[in-house]
Amino acid sequence: MLREQIQRRGIRSARVCDALRRTPRHEFVSPEHRAQAYADGPLPIGHGQTISQPYIVALMTQLLSLEGDETVLEIGTGSGYQAAVLALLARQVYTVERISALAQEAAARLQRLGLTNVRVIEGDGSIGLPAYAPYDAVLVTAGAPQVPAQLLEQLALGGRLVLPVGPRHAQTLERWEKTPSGLEHEAVLPVAFVPLRGEEGWAENAF
Numbered sequence: 717m718l719r720e721q722i723q724r725r726g727i728r729s730a731r732v733c734d735a736l737r738r739t740p741r742h743e744f745v746s747p748e749h750r751a752q753a754y755a756d757g758p759l760p761i762g763h764g765q766t767i768s769q770p771y772i773v774a775l776m777t778q779l780l781s782l783e784g785d786e787t788v789l790e791i792g793t794g795s796g797y798q799a800a801v802l803a804l805l806a807r808q809v810y811t812v813e814r815i816s817a818l819a820q821e822a823a824a825r826l827q828r829l830g831l832t833n834v835r836v837i838e839g840d841g842s843i844g845l846p847a848y849a850p851y852d853a854v855l856v857t858a859g860a861p862q863v864p865a866q867l868l869e870q871l872a873l874g875g876r877l878v879l880p881v882g883p884r885h886a887q888t889l890e891r892w893e894k895t896p897s898g899l900e901h902e903a904v905l906p907v908a909f910v911p912l913r914g915e916e917g918w919a920e921n922a923f
């Protein structure tokens with residue numbers, strides 16, 4: 717997986733590659749999908765949600781430019797796989813999931829794997845997590861209709877926000893950075909994510 721899907725596509729960060737190497741992806745999928753755990757694509761995790769493609773996990777992680785001492789917020793815990801990767805690269809990870817069953821399963825999985833610096837919180841992450849702000853890095857793993865203002869507010873100076881933004885079936889992966897002279901952002905890649913629901917996301921009944 718690492719050589720064929722990640723490094724060959726240009727992921728150069730040795731720290732990110734090492735974190736992926738150390739994270740057992742098969743532990744984050746159900747038994748019937750275990751044989752495809754390292755395949756080049758997303759997989760279903762129940763409740764209409766997915767664990768993202770390994771390359772996209774690597775790319776989004778690399779875009780956060782983590783050095784090891786950061787406080788990171790992830791929106792969309794899902795299986796907990798992305799949170800586990802982040803936990804190896806930062807000091808503290810908070811991850812928010814709106815589907816209770818997924819949040820509970822991910823928390824149990826992360827605990828079983830001994831990742832003590834990840835906290836799973838059940839709730840609407842489209843409004844961020846003000847209790848532990850500011851964050852050095854924020855990663856959203858569901859597609860937002862527009863950049864949630866509260867996520868930008870909760871970024872520390874120098875902080876990075878990586879997220880898919882745009883219409884339901886045509887999002888762009890964007891990277892935002894809060895610099896001393898203001899917010900900077902770049903478009904990285906067209907992507908397709910499940911929707912970010914909630915107050916600053918899509919309405920529950922939008923589709």
Ligand code: SAM
Nearest residue numbers: 767792794795797798813814841842912913914
């Ligand atoms: N990062 C996950 C992983 O490693 O398995 C994959 C995430 S999946 C592509 C997107 C997740 O975002 C789903 O589990 C979905 O329930 C969650 N989600 C959508 N809207 C949300 C919201 N407002 N707050 C928290 N989680 C949300």
